[in-house]
Amino acid sequence: MILMVILLPVIAGVLVFLLPFKKRSHMELFLETLVILNSVLVWSLLLHRPTEIFTLANFTGNLSISFKVDGMSMVFGGLVSALWPLATLYAFEYMTKEEHEKVFFMFYTMTYGVTLGISLAANLLTMYFFYELLTLVTVPLVMHTLTREAILASRKYLYYSLGGAAFAFIGLIFIIIYGSTTDFVLGGVLDLDKVGNMTNVLLLIYVMAFMGFGVKAAICPFNSWLPDAGVAPTPVTALLHAVAVVKSGAFAIIRLTYYSFGTEFLKGTWAQNAVMLVVMFTIVYGCSRAVKETHLKRRLAYSTISNLSYILFGVTIMTPLGMVGALTHLIFHAIMKISSFFCAGAIMHQTDRHYVHELDGMGYKMPAVFGVFTVSAFALMGVPGLAGFVSKWNLAEAAVESGNVIAFGGIACLLVSALLTAIYMLTIVVRAFFPGKNFDMSTLEGIKDPNWKMLVPLFIFTFFIILFGFHSASIVEFFSDVAAGVY
Numbered sequence: 086m087i088l089m090v091i092l093l094p095v096i097a098g099v100l101v102f103l104l105p106f107k108k109r110s111h112m113e114l115f116l117e118t119l120v121i122l123n124s125v126l127v128w129s130l131l132l133h134r135p136t137e138i139f140t141l142a143n144f145t146g147n148l149s150i151s152f153k154v155d156g157m158s159m160v161f162g163g164l165v166s167a168l169w170p171l172a173t174l175y176a177f178e179y180m181t182k183e184e185h186e187k188v189f190f191m192f193y194t195m196t197y198g199v200t201l202g203i204s205l206a207a208n209l210l211t212m213y214f215f216y217e218l219l220t221l222v223t224v225p226l227v228m229h230t231l232t233r234e235a236i237l238a239s240r241k242y243l244y245y246s247l248g249g250a251a252f253a254f255i256g257l258i259f260i261i262i263y264g265s266t267t268d269f270v271l272g273g274v275l276d277l278d279k280v281g282n283m284t285n286v287l288l289l290i291y292v293m294a295f296m297g298f299g300v301k302a303a304i305c306p307f308n309s310w311l312p313d314a315g316v317a318p319t320p321v322t323a324l325l326h327a328v329a330v331v332k333s334g335a336f337a338i339i340r341l342t343y344y345s346f347g348t349e350f351l352k353g354t355w356a357q358n359a360v361m362l363v364v365m366f367t368i369v370y371g372c373s374r375a376v377k378e379t380h381l382k383r384r385l386a387y388s389t390i391s392n393l394s395y396i397l398f399g400v401t402i403m404t405p406l407g408m409v410g411a412l413t414h415l416i417f418h419a420i421m422k423i424s425s426f427f428c429a430g431a432i433m434h435q436t437d438r439h440y441v442h443e444l445d446g447m448g449y450k451m452p453a454v455f456g457v458f459t460v461s462a463f464a465l466m467g468v469p470g471l472a473g474f475v476s477k478w479n480l481a482e483a484a485v486e487s488g489n490v491i492a493f494g495g496i497a498c499l500l501v502s503a504l505l506t507a508i509y510m511l512t513i514v515v516r517a518f519f520p521g522k523n524f525d526m527s528t529l530e531g532i533k534d535p536n537w538k539m540l541v542p543l544f545i546f547t548f549f550i551i552l553f554g555f556h557s558a559s560i561v562e563f564f565s566d567v568a569a570g571v572y
Contacts, residue, residue: 086130087139087152087205093123094198102191109186113177116190120170120197127166127201131159138207138268147266150214153207155269156572157344160412160564161204161336164419168328169197171542175427176320178538179434183318185229192225193320200329203336208267209257209345212337216253216301219333220246226321227314238313245310249300253337256294260345263287269340271570273347288356291346295360298341301334302397303390305367312378312386319430322382327423331389335396335415339408348403361401361491367394368498372505379441381429384509385422388465391502392418398495399480405568406483412564414476417553421464421473424546425510428458431535431543441513446524448517450532455517457543462510464550467503471554477503479561 097119106112134154141150154162176193180186199222202215220243228239260267263283264274280287300307311331315322324330342348351357371391378384395418399411431454432447433439448455464471477499484492520526534540553560566572 086126087135087154088141090123090127090130091152091198091202091205093119093126094201095195097123098191098194098198101194102187112187112190116194117170117173117177120173120194123197124166124170127162130154131163134159146261147268148210148261149208150211151207151268152202152205152211153269154205156567156570157269157336157340158205159572160416160567161332162201164332164416165197165200165204165328168324168419168423171545172320172324172328172423174538175323175430175542176318178536179318179320179430182434183229189226189229189318192222193324195222196226196324196329200333203333206269208269209260209340210267212340213250213253213257216298216333216337217250219330220250223321223330227317229317229321232316234313234316238310238316242310242314245300245307249297249307252293252297253341254297256290256297256341256345259287259290264345267345269344271344273343273350274345275347275350277350287346288351288354291341291351292356292359294341295338296363298334298337299363299397301330302338302393303331303334303367303371304363304394304397305370305390308367308371308390311390312383315380315382315386319382319426319433322386323423323426323430327389327419327426331393332415332419335393335400335411338397339400339411342400342403343408352403357401357403358491361398361489361495364394364397364401365491365495365498367391368398368495368502369505372502372509375509376505378509381432381439381441381444381513382426384441384513385425385429388425388506388509389422391506392422392465395477395480395499395502398498399483402483402487402489402492402495404483404487405565406479406486408568409561409564410476410480410483412567413479413557413561416560417464417472417476417550420546420549420553421461424543424550425458425461425465427539427543427546428454428461431539434539435535436532441516444513444516446517446520446526446529447532448514449526450529451534453534453540454543455514457547458517459514460547460550462514464554465510466506469554470551472550472557473554475553475557475561 138153206212228235303311375387399407464473467473467477
């Protein structure tokens with residue numbers, strides 16, 4: 086079944102392009118049915134997870150393309166499979182104003198299968214293979230509109246991703262040479278007898294691989310591709326920024342740190358301090374740029390840059406509690422950010438307005454969209470009672486528990502980021518609901534909320550943002566079990 090859930094979306098994507106649907110509604114029904122079916126199969130696989138490794142192909146030595154369902158697979162695979170049907174439903178309405186729909190949905194659906202390949206990979210080689218494949222299937226999505234900006238953005242995304250993957254590949258080579266296996270084993274696979282006096286070299290390789298995988302996680306200074314990719318249709322940017330691409334980068338770094346090199350080898354070294362300082366800088370840099378940005382989607386893109394490094398900050402703490410904080414924010418940020426991006430897409434779809442200063446008074450014309458956006462804004466700020474507070478609290482708790490002086494500085498970065506997040510998110514909310522006494526509401530004539538295909542996903546995201554804010558104990562406990570190796 087593991088291979089089936091990876092291949093079914095790929096096959097479905099090809100069929101969407103090839104089949105001669107008489108009506109658009111037939112294509113929508115076909116695609117949504119297959120995506121939901123695949124998500125059901127994924128959840129069945131995760132809840133009744135097989136313990137054995139499924140090997141598709143063996144190469145020389147201990148190299149193979151293999152798949153396994155472990156705790157990390159359950160976290161990332163569960164996230165991807167839960168969000169994709171909702172994202173597809175949203176995309177149906179959004180793409181009514183776009184051309185080349187079949188090409189779009191072909192690559193959009195294939196991306197689902199490739200992302201699942203990353204989540205279910207049993208070893209570093211398999212994950213790297215699907216990581217590279219993810220770049221290839223998402224480049225056409227970034228350049229979908231074929232405008233000059235889209236083509237330039239897709240080139241930058243491709244160059245950055247391939248360059249980052251080259252550094253990640255170096256990490257793979259050294260794990261093959263100095264590791265007992267390439268399989269993912271909690272605690273790491275390095276053979277210290279083989280490492281010998283090569284410790285500093287291995288630490289340098291870890292930093293290089295961290296930064297390589299970090300390209301997709303939009304770490305400084307390799308993050309400029311992410312705001313530029315905002316020229317793609319919103320269903321693409323939402324998945325780029327919330328689920329598929331950037332979370333794959335963060336997921337790969339978790340695997341690299343906890344399951345390949347191992348925290349016992351890394352903790353307390355200059356390599357840990359180096360990567361922690363980089364992610365702390367990225368946290369503050371991203372939200373600082375978001376405050377300055379006036380384009381709505383680019384502002385949210387810089388917010389993503391900042392929040393992704395929240396996840397990486399938890400990783401660099403290199404403790405079980407740090408891993409819990411990283412996994413919590415990986416999941417909760419995905420829900421909060423896809424919600425805010427879909428709100429931005431709904432605004433653009435309904436009004437063709439793209440800048441923050443153009444949103445005055447629109448909260449009265451699109452109350453559902455801006456109501457959802459307000460909830461996601463407060464959640465991203467970390468307001469108690471919403472999901473964002475829980476993940477930020479877990480990260481701060483992990484930093485304090487670690488006793489790492491640099492990690493204490495990370496708490497300060499989280500606080501600064503919370504303040505700047507309040508500025509760049511609430512500016513939008515205030516403009517929408519409080520346009521000023523002299524504002525002419527007649528300029529918003531004809532603007533209204535979108536139809537149910539866009540609103541249903543938004544309401545579901547809002548429900549879970551609130552639910553996890555009040556009832557997160559069980560999912561955090563599951564993350565603790567993952568970090569302890571129970572799953």
